Amino acid sequence: MRTSEIPGFYKLPAEERLKVVKEFAGLTDEEVRILREGGLPFEQASRMIENVVGLMPVPIGIATNFRINGRDYLIPMATEEPSVVAAASNAAKMARARGGFSTESTHPVMIGQIQVVGSPDPERARREVLLAKEEILRKANEQDPVLVGLGGGAVGLEARVIQTGRGPMVVVHLLIDVRDAMGANVINTMCESVSPIIERITGGKTLLRIVSNLAIYRLARARAVFAKEALGGEEVVEAILDAYEFAVSDIFRCVTHNKGIMNGVTAVALATANDTRAIEAGAHAYAAMGGTYRPLSRWSKTEDGDLLGELELPVAAGVVGGATAVHPVARVCRKILGVGSARELAEVMAAVGLANNLAAMRALATEGIQRGHMKLHARNIAMMAGAEGDLVDLVAERMIAERKIRVDRAREILEEIRRGQG
Ligand code: MEV
Numbered sequence: 001m002r003t004s005e006i007p008g009f010y011k012l013p014a015e016e017r018l019k020v021v022k023e024f025a026g027l028t029d030e031e032v033r034i035l036r037e038g039g040l041p042f043e044q045a046s047r048m049i050e051n052v053v054g055l056m057p058v059p060i061g062i063a064t065n066f067r068i069n070g071r072d073y074l075i076p077m078a079t080e081e082p083s084v085v086a087a088a089s090n091a092a093k094m095a096r097a098r099g100g101f102s103t104e105s106t107h108p109v110m111i112g113q114i115q116v117v118g119s120p121d122p123e124r125a126r127r128e129v130l131l132a133k134e135e136i137l138r139k140a141n142e143q144d145p146v147l148v149g150l151g152g153g154a155v156g157l158e159a160r161v162i163q164t165g166r167g168p169m170v171v172v173h174l175l176i177d178v179r180d181a182m183g184a185n186v187i188n189t190m191c192e193s194v195s196p197i198i199e200r201i202t203g204g205k206t207l208l209r210i211v212s213n214l215a216i217y218r219l220a221r222a223r224a225v226f227a228k229e230a231l232g233g234e235e236v237v238e239a240i241l242d243a244y245e246f247a248v249s250d251i252f253r254c255v256t257h258n259k260g261i262m263n264g265v266t267a268v269a270l271a272t273a274n275d276t277r278a279i280e281a282g283a284h285a286y287a288a289m290g291g292t293y294r295p296l297s298r299w300s301k302t303e304d305g306d307l308l309g310e311l312e313l314p315v316a317a318g319v320v321g322g323a324t325a326v327h328p329v330a331r332v333c334r335k336i337l338g339v340g341s342a343r344e345l346a347e348v349m350a351a352v353g354l355a356n357n358l359a360a361m362r363a364l365a366t367e368g369i370q371r372g373h374m375k376l377h378a379r380n381i382a383m384m385a386g387a388e389g390d391l392v393d394l395v396a397e398r399m400i401a402e403r404k405i406r407v408d409r410a411r412e413i414l415e416e417i418r419r420g421q422g
Contacts, residue, residue: 006020025335034329062074062336079270082373105347108152112188118205133157154176157172175217219312221347224354382414
């Protein structure tokens with residue numbers, strides 16, 4: 001069985017790392033080249049958005065140690081932030097001791113909204129829209145026979161009356177199973193197609209017809225047990241629970257807690273060219289669904305005194321359509337992940353989010369996160385001073401020990417080491 005537990009992966013030169021990933025995922029030489037060079041041809045980029053003048057490369061790191069539902073994954077994470085990949089890998093290693101992550105997800109059902117204004121009797125209009133469910137769903141499904149053939153399509157209808165500053169409005173929700181797509185396109189098309197029927201029934205005018213990024217029916221869940229020994233003992237478990245309760249009770253902390261979760265989720269979303277803003281917006285709105293902004297994760301102690309983490313969030317991510325399918329790097333990242341469906345991808349994202357959350361809370365509740373950051377910072381400074389290979393770590397360690405992390409000091413240390421060796 002392929003294992004994602006690769007001791008010392010982080011110490012390998014990047015070329016060696018690429019070899020390991022190539023073998024793990026069965027990448028071709030061409031795919032390795034694409035990954036290494038961030039292979040989005042300028043030509044292709046110019047067709048993706050408007051007024052293109054350049055590219056914005058972001059590093060992709062591989063998080064190791066992930067075991068999800070008994071299967072090992074290497075996780076490509078695209079992020080500009082140091083420590084995120086290491087944090088995910090460390091937490092996944094701790095979770096492994098108790099079997100790794102278990103995940104599940106709901107069907108990929110998204111909501112498309114149709115706003116109706118000026119209906120003479122909104123309450124009656126709402127009821128009549130619901131009575132016309134079959135006609136509305138049939139019309140919606142005519143727009144995408146391929147999706148319907150794959151077992152997806154419009155599957156449900158909801159209608160509400162909301163009170164607004166400009167009077168009552170009827171809001172109709174089309175519930176659409178988008179299968180392996182993110183789905184925004186098909187949702188918007190279906191919403192537009194049924195609006196004449198809705199205008200006829202309600203006697204009002206349809207205005208906005210658009211996907212809702214609050215995908216409450218498209219949820220991914222992850223859970224994992226972290227052994228108290230792996231975390232550093234009972235005290236650490238207690239400190240993490242205190243950290244968690246801080247987030248439960250304080251919005252200023254809670255938003256940062258959830259941001260830490262999204263460090264993982266968004267990095268996988270970006271690596272697979274998914275719509276990171278849609279996923280972020282959905283996650284934060286979901287966190288506030290109950291009327292108070294809450295942590296997306298839940299942490300508790302098991303009977304054995306270990307730490308149990310659970311995460312639930314909406315994940316509107318796809319593996320077909322849009323940039324996910326055409327971006328060359330995203331395609332390679334998907335191959336590395338080896339996910340066969342949008343649901344599996346969403347579950348992987350939830351597991352990574354939970355891992356990043358645990359790693360952040362553990363660091364914050366023990367030594368603080370600056371020490372880890374300083375290490376990376378010191379390595380960067382050492383490289384800026386001209387250190388290469390093993391010298392990077394040697395110089396970085398000396399600077400940390402001296403608490404002087406500066407380029408001029410790095411140069412001096414480098415000089416001393418070289419003289420000593422010469
Ligand atoms: C930094 O990107 C993320 C953290 O702030 C998350 C947290 O505070 O839980 C470390």
